Amino acid sequence: MIVPDRPTEQEIMAAIQRPGSYVLRLHRSLDPAGEVPREAILGAWQVDGRGRIVGDFIVNPDYDPVRWPDDSVEDVVAEEGWPGLRRITRWFGGLLDRMGF
Numbered sequence: 001m002i003v004p005d006r007p008t009e010q011e012i013m014a015a016i017q018r019p020g021s022y023v024l025r026l027h028r029s030l031d032p033a034g035e036v037p038r039e040a041i042l043g044a045w046q047v048d049g050r051g052r053i054v055g056d057f058i059v060n061p062d063y064d065p066v067r068w069p070d071d072s073v074e075d076v077v078a079e080e081g082w083p084g085l086r087r088i089t090r091w092f093g094g095l096l097d098r099m100g101f
Helices: 009-017 085-099
Strands: 022-026 041-047 053-059
Touching: 009 022, 009 041, 009 053, 022 053
Parallel strands: none
Antiparallel strands: 022 041, 041 053
């Protein structure tokens, strides 16, 4: 489970171009225009209708940090009782399904 503290400049710019959607954080080695394995998506930021990132980072429960390690975010795997984790992981899995990943 990984949690970035804030979106990157590239993610903020992508949000401006995609109001009312989500901006995914992918493993840094992948081309977003290419094929992206579900396990390489770290999570997503929600984008409001004005193109602004809102809310906290949504963690992808299927992200595989062993196969796709990323040192740009804080590792919080050992923290138990993270609020709403089960709800978030179910929701994110559904989001990826709807997006076709």
